Amino acid sequence: TVLLHKEAVPRMENPLFSSAFLPLSLLAFVSQVLVSRAWTTPDCTIADSSLLTNLSYYIPFCSLAPGLYLFASCSNIKDVAQTLRAVPQDREALCLQGMGSVLPANAFADFSSLQLLRLQLGNLKVTSKAFQGLDQLQHLYFEHHAPCCLSLFLPPDVLEPLRSLHSLSFQGYCLNSSQNIQLPISLTCLTLRHSCLTKLQELQGLFSNLVPGSTLTASPRPSVYFLEVLDLSSNLQLSQAGVRALHGLQLHSLILDSTPLSSLGLLDSGLLHLDFLSLVDKGIKKLPGNVTGYFALHALDLGRNQIQNIEDPDLASCHSLEILSLHDNGLRSLPIRFLSVLPQLQRLNLSMNNLGPTLVLPGLVSAKLRVLDLSYNELCNLPYGAFSFLPQLQELWLRGNNISSLINGSLEGLRWLKTLDLSWNQIKVLNPGWLSSLPALISLNLLGTYLEHILGKQLQGPHKLHCLQLGSLDMLDIYSPWPPALLSLEVRAEGFIRFIVHNEEPFLLLENLTLQSANAQLFSYNTTVYFPSLHHLTLRGISSYIFSSHQPLKFFPELPLLEHLHFWSDHMDADTMCLLGMPRLQVLELGDLNFLSEFSLVNLEILLKQVPQLQVLVLSHLNPGTLSMSTFRDLGHLQLLLVNSEYSLGLDSNLQELIPQMPPYVFFSDITFTCQCESSWVGPWATRAPNTFVYGLDKSICIADASDYSKTPLLSFFSDHCTHDPGFQGFLASFSLVSLMSILALLGCRKWYWLHNLQNLFHAWWWELCGRGPRRQLYYDVFVSYCEQDQAWVLEELVPALEKPPPMGEGLKLCLPYRDFGLGQDRMDATVANMKISRAILCVLSCQALKSTWCNLELRLATYHLVVRPRMARPLLLFLEPINSQELCSYHRLTRWLQKEDYFDLHQGREDWDSFCEQLRRRLRKVGQERED
Numbered sequence: 002t003v004l005l006h007k008e009a010v011p012r013m014e015n016p017l018f019s020s021a022f023l024p025l026s027l028l029a030f031v032s033q034v035l036v037s038r039a040w041t042t043p044d045c046t047i048a049d050s051s052l053l054t055n056l057s058y059y060i061p062f063c064s065l066a067p068g069l070y071l072f073a074s075c076s077n078i079k080d081v082a083q084t085l086r087a088v089p090q091d092r093e094a095l096c097l098q099g100m101g102s103v104l105p106a107n108a109f110a111d112f113s114s115l116q117l118l119r120l121q122l123g124n125l126k127v128t129s130k131a132f133q134g135l136d137q138l139q140h141l142y143f144e145h146h147a148p149c150c151l152s153l154f155l156p157p158d159v160l161e162p163l164r165s166l167h168s169l170s171f172q173g174y175c176l177n178s179s180q181n182i183q184l185p186i187s188l189t190c191l192t193l194r195h196s197c198l199t200k201l202q203e204l205q206g207l208f209s210n211l212v213p214g215s216t217l218t219a220s221p222r223p224s225v226y227f228l229e230v231l232d233l234s235s236n237l238q239l240s241q242a243g244v245r246a247l248h249g250l251q252l253h254s255l256i257l258d259s260t261p262l263s264s265l266g267l268l269d270s271g272l273l274h275l276d277f278l279s280l281v282d283k284g285i286k287k288l289p290g291n292v293t294g295y296f297a298l299h300a301l302d303l304g305r306n307q308i309q310n311i312e313d314p315d316l317a318s319c320h321s322l323e324i325l326s327l328h329d330n331g332l333r334s335l336p337i338r339f340l341s342v343l344p345q346l347q348r349l350n351l352s353m354n355n356l357g358p359t360l361v362l363p364g365l366v367s368a369k370l371r372v373l374d375l376s377y378n379e380l381c382n383l384p385y386g387a388f389s390f391l392p393q394l395q396e397l398w399l400r401g402n403n404i405s406s407l408i409n410g411s412l413e414g415l416r417w418l419k420t421l422d423l424s425w426n427q428i429k430v431l432n433p434g435w436l437s438s439l440p441a442l443i444s445l446n447l448l449g450t451y452l453e454h455i456l457g458k459q460l461q462g463p464h465k466l467h468c469l470q471l472g473s474l475d476m477l478d479i480y481s482p483w484p485p486a487l488l489s490l491e492v493r494a495e496g497f498i499r500f501i502v503h504n505e506e507p508f509l510l511l512e513n514l515t516l517q518s519a520n521a522q523l524f525s526y527n528t529t530v531y532f533p534s535l536h537h538l539t540l541r542g543i544s545s546y547i548f549s550s551h552q553p554l555k556f557f558p559e560l561p562l563l564e565h566l567h568f569w570s571d572h573m574d575a576d577t578m579c580l581l582g583m584p585r586l587q588v589l590e591l592g593d594l595n596f597l598s599e600f601s602l603v604n605l606e607i608l609l610k611q612v613p614q615l616q617v618l619v620l621s622h623l624n625p626g627t628l629s630m631s632t633f634r635d636l637g638h639l640q641l642l643l644v645n646s647e648y649s650l651g652l653d654s655n656l657q658e659l660i661p662q663m664p665p666y667v668f669f670s671d672i673t674f675t676c677q678c679e680s681s682w683v684g685p686w687a688t689r690a691p692n693t694f695v696y697g698l699d700k701s702i703c704i705a706d707a708s709d710y711s712k713t714p715l716l717s718f719f720s721d722h723c724t725h726d727p728g729f730q731g732f733l734a735s736f737s738l739v740s741l742m743s744i745l746a747l748l749g750c751r752k753w754y755w756l757h758n759l760q761n762l763f764h765a766w767w768w769e770l771c772g773r774g775p776r777r778q779l780y781y782d783v784f785v786s787y788c789e790q791d792q793a794w795v796l797e798e799l800v801p802a803l804e805k806p807p808p809m810g811e812g813l814k815l816c817l818p819y820r821d822f823g824l825g826q827d828r829m830d831a832t833v834a835n836m837k838i839s840r841a842i843l844c845v846l847s848c849q850a851l852k853s854t855w856c857n858l859e860l861r862l863a864t865y866h867l868v869v870r871p872r873m874a875r876p877l878l879l880f881l882e883p884i885n886s887q888e889l890c891s892y893h894r895l896t897r898w899l900q901k902e903d904y905f906d907l908h909q910g911r912e913d914w915d916s917f918c919e920q921l922r923r924r925l926r927k928v929g930q931e932r933e934d
């Protein structure tokens with residue numbers, strides 16, 4: 002925009018015109034900068050899920066496809082076009098929920114990067130060109146979650162613009178008013194669930210080019226003919242197929258779960274090819290041999306049926322199966338020849354049946370079986386060599402059985418086993434060497450055992466054990482030696498976890514660690530235990546002494562690579578917590594830390610100062626009282642701030658000084674605020690925040706005190722009880738005013754190339770805002786800003802006192818515009834540049850100064866820099882004479898930033914001069930230290 006203005010300038014010769022034009026265009030520029038960084042959209046969540054993997058736990062979410070992160074999820078929609086106007090156009094996924102009734106033409110024309118669109122808009126009529134411009138769209142869903150069915154009208158050519166569409170889904174809709182919808186040839190998955198489909202044949206009328214054999218298609222059109230997935234599940238009236246209903250179609254997977262349609266109907270449907278058939282929850286009592294044999298199916302899912310017995314004749318025609326699921330069928334036994342008649346079988350899922358208590362698998366011989374799931378079968382005993390006839394087995398799932406011990410040899414012969422899940426059994430003993438027959442084991446799950454001690458010897462055998470989960474009811478002591486190659490470790494025990502480590506370094510490679518317990522301790526003898534590779538640490542329930550700064554034996558001495566810390570405690574002792582030694586930490590989730598009430602905010606502040614590089618901060622159940630600027634001031638890299646589950650939360654009015662610095666995403670979920678006008682700035686901020694997407698304020702309530710049950714909506718409290726907040730308006734005004742002032746001042750002087758200056762100013766501002774400014778050398782100690790009228794005093798009194806070497810003066814290096822700016826150097830440029838390379842800024846003020854345009858500008862620049870760079874020291878003000886507050890109040894930003902120690906009234910005498918010098922020295926020292934960090 003700046004460049005554009007520059008090009009426009011030479012054409013404007015009339016200076017009068019240009020001076021009127023400029024402020025206006027500048028205003029336009031400023032407001033455009035604000036708008037293009039988007040205002041908050043009511044009823045929408047705008048988020049970037051790459052920042053926090055668990056985001057859906059905290060806020061309303063839009064279920065995404067892999068690789069998509071930027072989404073907007075809007076609810077209560079009444080007018081789609083109006084809602085979309087407020088949604089940023091760079092979204093990859095959009096979920097719209099409400100009452101749309103009509104989807105107008107070109108509704109999404111501005112959303113060219115959209116890849117997923119999920120519409121829950123009630124009864125809906127889609128106009129012909131509604132999806133124009135969505136040529137990146139891959140997933141389109143029409144959903145309604147109440148029982149069947151709403152009506153949906155789609156014109157035949159509506160999907161034509163969707164050249165990249167992969168999956169199209171209708172759920173809870175009757176489509177019988179639409180006909181001949183032309184499917185994009187890129188389509189691979191078609192879903193029609195909970196619809197009023199009664200016959201398969203109706204698909205031909207609905208979709209003109211789905212089935213090549215369809216006689217309804219008049220002219221030859223590009224046809225689909227091949228689909229990865231056709232999902233027709235939960236169509237409760239779909240009971241007939243119809244001859245040649247799918248004639249000529251080739252399918253990979255057909256899903257008919259929870260429909261009354263008999264699979265026999267498929268035999269004369271004309272379907273050419275089928276690999277996988279899913280027949281879950283259909284009341285089936287016999288293995289469907291016919292259809293399996295007819296299509297030579299590779300995969301068959303028969304979960305949640307009633308196949309209690311399998312007979313040999315049914316099996317005979319199933320020999321093509323590679324994947325079979327008989328999950329939840331009440332199956333009591335398997336026929337002797339079960340696996341020998343299924344020679345291709347690679348995955349067999351027998352979970353949730355009644356195959357126990359003793360596993361009897363006499364004929365369980367297969368050279369190909371790789372995955373066997375026997376979870377939840379009430380198994381108690383695994384006999385000797387139970388799996389020895391499955392030499393290729395790689396995954397064995399035995400979760401939720403009743404196994405109490407593993408006798409020697411029950412896992413014999415599993416040379417290639419990689420995954421073993423024995424969680425939630427009743428294991429009380431593990432023999433040493435029980436894993437010795439599993440040399441290839443990578444992942445072992447022993448959560449939910451009754452073990453109280455685990456000895457290193459018990460985990461020996463596998464050399465590549467990367468992933469280990471251990472859990473006990475109450476106490477768990479774990480003794481070294483540890484498996485040497487652990488990458489991921491999870492341990493849970495309600496009461497206590499103790500690690501006992503001898504002379505070794507057990508966690509050198511560990512990347513992920515999860516501990517869930519009331520207490521965790523690490524006893525190490527003759528060695529310090531390091532976690533040099535830890536990236537991801539999750540701690541639930543543990544007291545914060547684990548991060549204590551006092552503890553002689555700290556659990557985590559240093560975590561150089563830690564990126565994500567999830568720490569939910571529920572203890573009372575968070576005061577000694579310390580997060581130093583985590584230089585890479587990006588994501589911090591803190592919950593249930595009961596900082597001792599009145600200090601809580603201070604403690605949080607101290608904690609956050611230790612991790613200034615943080616990008617994501619999530620605070621839950623912390624009881625922080627009132628959040629204020631000082632809590633977040635140092636978090637300059639924050640991208641997402643999420644405050645969750647707080648009662649009686651206040652937001653201090655000084656937080657609005659951080660508005661230009663606020664992270665792009667600020668979310669409040671499940672918060673009850675305190676009804677106080679001090680927070681009223683958040684009202685206008687949340688709806689018009691210049692660079693932040695705010696979620697959750699429009700739904701929040703506030704309480705006046707603990708006995709207030711009136712559930713007052715927060716924003717209506719502000720509008721009813723708080724006078725219009727001048728601060729925020731003032732902020733917005735001064736935001737543009739600062740620019741206007743600079744221009745007006747510059748216009749007064751013809752020799753300045755104002756446009757060039759303006760551009761520099763905005764460049765500097767923009768770079769600062771994006772945090773990309775190059776690191777500067779600080780050249781001067783103090784930049785002194787004063788007016789010509791006060792120059793005599795500055796040169797005769799101030800400069801000698803500050804510049805002369807001690808003890809005469811302070812020995813500082815000053816920057817004085819009249820003396821240190823180069824001859825002919827542009828004053829505006831030089832001011833901005835020199836302020837940046839000075840450690841401190843000192844403004845000398847008198848009544849005359851405040852009346853001078855130029856002083857005005859300098860002062861505004863100084864305060865402007867404050868907002869843009871809050872970490873910079875505040876300017877010091879020297880008042881040469883009493884100035885009444887009214888004269889200062891137009892600098893409202895300044896007055897808000899100033900603290901008592903920032904200004905000095907020199908006409909009072911010597912005392913103030915001394916305290917001024919002391920304050921100045923302190924400032925300079927502080928800047929010096931920060932630079933060294």
Ligand SMILES: *[C@@H]1O[C@H](CO)[C@@H](O)[C@H](O)[C@H]1NC(C)=O
Binds near residue numbers: 055058569592
């Ligand atoms: C998400 O966070 C919640 C709250 O801390 C936790 O209970 C849940 O397990 C987390 N989920 C994942 C997948 O991390």
Ligand SMILES: *[C@@H]1O[C@H](CO)[C@@H](O)[C@H](O)[C@H]1NC(C)=O
Binds near residue numbers: 175177178197
């Ligand atoms: C669509 O099907 C539903 C349920 O079968 C029926 O009530 C409705 O009248 C049908 N509409 C049309 C236009 O055929």
Ligand SMILES: *[C@@H]1O[C@H](CO)[C@@H](O)[C@H](O)[C@H]1NC(C)=O
Binds near residue numbers: 350373398
């Ligand atoms: C077995 O089927 C159940 C139900 O579909 C599923 O939850 C489980 O993950 C499956 N087991 C394996 C090993 O895939």
Ligand SMILES: *[C@@H]1O[C@H](CO)[C@@H](O)[C@H](O)[C@H]1NC(C)=O
Binds near residue numbers: 379403405427
């Ligand atoms: C599991 O085993 C315990 C004894 O070890 C027994 O009391 C319990 O009834 C068994 N549970 C089932 C579901 O078989």
Ligand SMILES: *[C@@H]1O[C@H](CO)[C@@H](O)[C@H](O)[C@H]1NC(C)=O
Binds near residue numbers: 432
């Ligand atoms: C099982 O094996 C361990 C060591 O390999 C041995 O000490 C123990 O006696 C064996 N137990 C049985 C019941 O054979």
Ligand SMILES: *[C@@H]1O[C@H](CO)[C@@H](O)[C@H](O)[C@H]1NC(C)=O
Binds near residue numbers: 468489512513
């Ligand atoms: C560690 O956790 C992260 C995030 O949950 C996951 O992406 C990664 O695969 C895990 N690494 C290991 C070795 O389990």
